[in-house]
Structures are given as C-alpha cells and as structure tokens.
Amino acid sequence: MKTRLLFLLLASIFISCTSSKNSPEFINNATGRYFFNADEVIEVYFDQEKLFLKWRGKDLEPMKVNDSTFYVSEMNEKLVFNTTKNKIELAQKREHKDNKYVFSKLKENEKTPSEYLADNDYEMALKGYLAIQEKDSLSPVIDENTINSTGYRHLRNDEFNKAINLFRINTVLYPKSSNTFDSLGDAFLRKKDTAEAIINYQKALEINPENKSSKKNLEKLTKKE
Structure with a gap:
C-alpha cells in the first residue's frame, strides 16, 4: 500500500x-x-x-x-x-x-459518412457506409434501426432531403428490408412527392405483402388518383 x-x-x-x-x-x-x-x-x-x-x-x-x-x-x-x-x-x-x-488520422478534406451526408453529398456518404458494412457488417454505425430512427428525427424537423438521403442509404444497405422502403415512402409522402412515395410503398409490399403501414398508405394514395 x-x-x-x-x-x-x-x-x-x-x-x-x-x-x-x-x-x-x-x-x-x-x-x-x-x-x-x-x-x-x-x-x-x-x-x-x-x-x-x-x-x-x-x-x-x-x-x-x-x-x-x-x-x-x-x-x-x-x-x-x-x-x-x-x-x-x-x-x-x-x-x-x-x-x-x-x-x-484523416487525410486532408476527408470526411466521415455522416459528415458527407450533412453536406448533402449522397454518393460519398453511401460509399462510406458501404465501406463500413464491408469491413464490419455488425458495426453499430450502420445498424438499420439506428439509421431509421435518425431519419425520422430529420423528418420531425422537416429536414426532408436529409431524411430521404438517409433512408435511401438504408435501402441500399438493407435491400431485403421492407421497413427501409416503407420509411423512404414516408419521407417522400411528407415531402408531397406522391409518385416516389407510391414507388417505395410498392417496393416495401413486394418484400413483405403484410406490411400494414405501406398497404394503408398506398391505398390512400391510389384512391386519390
């Protein structure tokens, strides 16, 4: 002692x-x-x-x-x-x-995927997230639910483009997830882009025909046409 x-x-x-x-x-x-x-x-x-x-x-x-x-x-x-x-x-x-x-150490002008996303550089952000997934598919940075929650936070703040870009990335990272396309449909719906909302709700239902949220929203949108 x-x-x-x-x-x-x-x-x-x-x-x-x-x-x-x-x-x-x-x-x-x-x-x-x-x-x-x-x-x-x-x-x-x-x-x-x-x-x-x-x-x-x-x-x-x-x-x-x-x-x-x-x-x-x-x-x-x-x-x-x-x-x-x-x-x-x-x-x-x-x-x-x-x-x-x-x-x-980061190279000069190098950014993280989320920083590229904040700058509305979708392609570089996607490239970064895909690289993370390839290196470590279980990384919490690319957790599907975490990305989804962050996207809806942007939606609540009326940051439609940020939400759409994040949801788009989620659909690329998890192309077999019905929920990612449903969320992207929600973002386009909030932005009043009916055509894109319909496309993504349809994709969500192709993956999971029992997706109640996509089915409900798609019925509402197609009735208006």
Whole structure:
C-alpha cells in the first residue's frame, strides 16, 4: 500500500513538473482529425502550445504526461501519439488489455459518412457506409434501426432531403428490408412527392405483402388518383 502511494505521489510530481507546452514539430504533426470510430472524429488542436481535443461537441484539455502521452479524464484514458505514423493509440490498461485501440488520422478534406451526408453529398456518404458494412457488417454505425430512427428525427424537423438521403442509404444497405422502403415512402409522402412515395410503398409490399403501414398508405394514395 505504501509503495503504491509513493508511486502515485512521484507520478503526480513528475506530471506537475512536465511542461504543458509542446514543441512546434509535435504541434505540426499532431494537429488534425482522427477517426474515433468508423463514423466519429476526435479533433486535436493547440492553443498557446497546449494540446486540446474537440470530442462529441466538447472542448477537452488533457493532462500532459510526457512529450507523446496525454491523460484525458473524461475518457479515463491515456492517448499516446505516434506522429510518424499519423496515429493515436490508447495506452494499455487492465480494462482493455487484450485489445488495441488505434485512431488513424484523416487525410486532408476527408470526411466521415455522416459528415458527407450533412453536406448533402449522397454518393460519398453511401460509399462510406458501404465501406463500413464491408469491413464490419455488425458495426453499430450502420445498424438499420439506428439509421431509421435518425431519419425520422430529420423528418420531425422537416429536414426532408436529409431524411430521404438517409433512408435511401438504408435501402441500399438493407435491400431485403421492407421497413427501409416503407420509411423512404414516408419521407417522400411528407415531402408531397406522391409518385416516389407510391414507388417505395410498392417496393416495401413486394418484400413483405403484410406490411400494414405501406398497404394503408398506398391505398390512400391510389384512391386519390
């Protein structure tokens, strides 16, 4: 117990003596955006030679441990920078001793699929999501229900084009799902694009003739014609 307390005391003294400022070379090489996961970014930036992170809408100030390692209390993790390989690694710890977590740096102008989608770049967003699916078909980023829920959130905010693009991506990722086409039909219906709504409700019923939502909406729309 005494040994552990002594170690913690020495560690805290060492950290307090370490300058929080960073070298120009490190700043130049470390600055940038890194993949935190397949569709999420953690941004590294510097202010007055101190390292900061922008993550999940918050600005974080890690504690510098040494010239390449920083402790992030909000994550309870140490980030180890490997600037020669443009990567950040999580320092080994008991909770994930059998796993290695590496965050690769994004290339200049590179974006995540959701960022492309936010910019209404459907083709690049689709390409990104398909790449994620090919690499890991069980990735939560491309979970059908999650994408569907996000699409309806856009619909509730009257963001019709965003909803349509997201639902379209879901139909490509899950072409055998009746629900994805039903949702796309709902988005076109909200946008008052009756022709496209009918097409997608029909596709939903081709996959699952018992889709009550598509059947009900299709009957209403065809009666109006």
